[in-house]
Amino acid sequence: MEQSGGPAGSGTTPNGTGPVDRPEPASASASEPAPGNRGTGTAEPAAAARIAEIRVRIDEIDRALIELWQERAALSREVGATRMASGGTRLVLSREQEILERFRAALGADGTQLALLLLRAGRGPL
Numbered sequence: 001m002e003q004s005g006g007p008a009g010s011g012t013t014p015n016g017t018g019p020v021d022r023p024e025p026a027s028a029s030a031s032e033p034a035p036g037n038r039g040t041g042t043a044e045p046a047a048a049a050r051i052a053e054i055r056v057r058i059d060e061i062d063r064a065l066i067e068l069w070q071e072r073a074a075l076s077r078e079v080g081a082t083r084m085a086s087g088g089t090r091l092v093l094s095r096e097q098e099i100l101e102r103f104r105a106a107l108g109a110d111g112t113q114l115a116l117l118l119l120r121a122g123r124g125p126l
């Protein structure tokens, strides 16, 4: 995958002063990290150990997010089905606005995008 931050494989940021941002070497070479550090993006053992530790929590968070995402979508579908079965509308746009505003207030423009995806996961595209 192409990485941002400079020409592929250049090993520097665009102005040449920033941290090295290069993909992992595809095969063994002098610059490859020691086996215990493989995949962390650094050859420095203490940094690699801390990165591995943080990744454990990141993976837990990702699993929780996926589970919550799926639970929310199922609940949203149930609300929609309940409403339509009772002769109501498929959507309630005022409620969607409230949710979009909640996410925007907490997370800014990315929050709005996230809320749009959340809403779509439950009620389908508009």
Ligand SMILES: O=C(O)C(=O)C[C@]1(C(=O)O)C=C[C@@H](O)C=C1
Residues within 6 Å of the ligand: 076, 079, 080, 090, 091, 092, 093, 095, 096, 099, 118, 119, 122, 123
């Ligand atoms: O809260 C509702 O009334 C829902 O139907 C759930 C939900 C949502 O996913 O949050 C989905 C569709 C509606 O237009 C508004 C909100």
